Amino acid sequence: MLRSMKLQLAIAFLFAGTAYPGGSSPPDLAISWVQPGTLTGTAGETAQIRYLIRNVGGTDAFAVISRIGTTLGPIAPARTQPGPEAGKSLERKLALALAVGMRELCIDVTLQNIAIDDSPDPNPKNNRACRPVVVQEPK
Amino acid sequence: MTGGGALQLLERSLELDPGFAPAWQAFALAHYGLASSCGEDATHYEKALNGIRRAVKLHPDMPSAMALEATVLAESGRIEEAYESLIRRKRDGAVACDIDYAASTVLSYAGYLDPARRKLDSVLRADPQYLAIGGWTPSIHLYESEPDRFLRYLPAAETASFRYYRGYAQLLQGKIPAARESLGPAFRLNPHDVFARLSAALLDTVEGRPVEALEVLRGLERQRRAVGSTDGALTYKLAQLYERAGDSDSALESLGRAVDQGFFCTPCFAGDPLWNSVRSKAKFTDAFRRAESRHRAFGKRFGFLASSGSGQGAQ
Numbered sequence: 058m059l060r061s062m063k064l065q066l067a068i069a070f071l072f073a074g075t076a077y078p079g080g081s082s083p084p085d086l087a088i089s090w091v092q093p094g095t096l097t098g099t100a101g102e103t104a105q106i107r108y109l110i111r112n113v114g115g116t117d118a119f120a121v122i123s124r125i126g127t128t129l130g131p132i133a134p135a136r137t138q139p140g141p142e143a144g145k146s147l148e149r150k151l152a153l154a155l156a157v158g159m160r161e162l163c164i165d166v167t168l169q170n171i172a173i174d175d176s177p178d179p180n181p182k183n184n185r186a187c188r189p190v191v192v193q194e195p196k
Numbered sequence: 197m198t199g200g201g202a203l204q205l206l207e208r209s210l211e212l213d214p215g216f217a218p219a220w221q222a223f224a225l226a227h228y229g230l231a232s233s234c235g236e237d238a239t240h241y242e243k244a245l246n247g248i249r250r251a252v253k254l255h256p257d258m259p260s261a262m263a264l265e266a267t268v269l270a271e272s273g274r275i276e277e278a279y280e281s282l283i284r285r286k287r288d289g290a291v292a293c294d295i296d297y298a299a300s301t302v303l304s305y306a307g308y309l310d311p312a313r314r315k316l317d318s319v320l321r322a323d324p325q326y327l328a329i330g331g332w333t334p335s336i337h338l339y340e341s342e343p344d345r346f347l348r349y350l351p352a353a354e355t356a357s358f359r360y361y362r363g364y365a366q367l368l369q370g371k372i373p374a375a376r377e378s379l380g381p382a383f384r385l386n387p388h389d390v391f392a393r394l395s396a397a398l399l400d401t402v403e404g405r406p407v408e409a410l411e412v413l414r415g416l417e418r419q420r421r422a423v424g425s426t427d428g429a430l431t432y433k434l435a436q437l438y439e440r441a442g443d444s445d446s447a448l449e450s451l452g453r454a455v456d457q458g459f460f461c462t463p464c465f466a467g468d469p470l471w472n473s474v475r476s477k478a479k480f481t482d483a484f485r486r487a488e489s490r491h492r493a494f495g496k497r498f499g500f501l502a503s504s505g506s507g508q509g510a511q
Contacts (some may be wrong), residue, residue: 077297128396128415130393130416130418131387157411158410160383160400185387
């Protein structure tokens with residue numbers, strides 16, 4: 058029982074995080090496409106994709122990791138430092154080599170803090186954007 | 197929270213109190229998830245085992261840790277060691293849900309489906325909510341090609357793996373629109389989950405896109421090889437999907453690999469009509485013979501009556 062209470066206290070401490078200047082809210086990331094909709098192309102082509110990482114929180118984001126996944130597998134993650142300032146957006150570009158079997162594209166953004174005690178992203182539900190992909194075989 | 201974020205917090209918890217066994221168990225479970233579901237490298241299995249051993253050292257009668265150890269060992273191909281660890285720790289006849297569920301899993305890998313089903317039945321009699329609370333599946337019923345029973349006990353969870361299993365069972369029932377509905381959203385739920393891509397490949401086969409399905413499967417296979425994934429049951433799923441997509445050569449390669457990785461469930465291979473068109477091929481009979489040999493050795497060692505493909509076992 059004592060151990061359990063100690064762990065609960067430790068977790069509460071971790072989630073409480075550090076206080077932000079002026080009592081402002083922590084960084085809160087959201088992602089969206091610049092041009093949403095189905096991505097179409099031919100296998101072998103490289104699609105240029107733009108997306109926005111928005112910080113709707115009250116504190117600047119230290120850094121952001123973007124993890125890209127398609128039905129063909131993950132693509133090496135990209136790190137953006139500094140992350141978007143409070144209330145602002147950063148536009149990022151992705152060059153995606155299209156291939157047969159690629160039917161969905163998703164990007165997940167994860168906040169990277171300086172210290173483990175910093176608050177995590179308070180609303181991770183808007184940290185993923187997905188869109189359908191239609192790839193035709195070359196003629 | 198991502199697996200990495202959860203792990204950071206758990207490591208911090210363990211720094212604060214390294215003597216707290218449940219935190220070691222949670223640490224082990226997080227590493228297990230990274231290897232088992234997220235397609236990350238097999239060193240996470242070793243880290244999971246280290247975490248489990250720390251938990252068990254602190255709290256020797258911790259059934260959830262013992263069960264996780266057996267599951268990790270099974271997914272690493274160490275089936276006999278996994279079963280040995282379970283019977284060594286359960287000396288009385290009382291139902292311990294975690295231990296019995298793990299035993300059901302291990303016995304399924306070894307092809308002893310009757311005793312595996314009995315273990316799962318005893319778990320569900322003791323705790324009807326066990327699968328839902330733990331996020332586990334009643335896989336034994338799928339191995340027995342009993343989709344109705346499987347779906348009756350499958351929790352209504354919304355993860356990529358549950359959607360994959362639900363869709364697969366619905367296909368076995370012949371309910372194609374329901375299977376489409378189950379599989380369609382799976383990828384977006386977690387694109388980095390292995391089952392998200394299995395769902396995408398299965399959906400491709402349902403919707404008549406075998407070329408796309410094969411590309412998805414080959415991509416997944418390349419990734420699994422690169423990170424050293426050795427779960428024979430997952431490799432068997434790849435084999436099934438290759439066969440559904442019409443690539444019997446890749447299917448039989450994967451089937452052989454699944455056996456070598458520790459999935460020697462001969463009744464699964466014998467009872468699945470998916471394999472009917474390739475049963476006479478040398479690669480199938482070779483894989484079946486290797487599986488049967490290990491299946492029999494397992495039965496002899498642990499006192500089960502080996503089946504000749506019918507799934508009958510004693511004890």
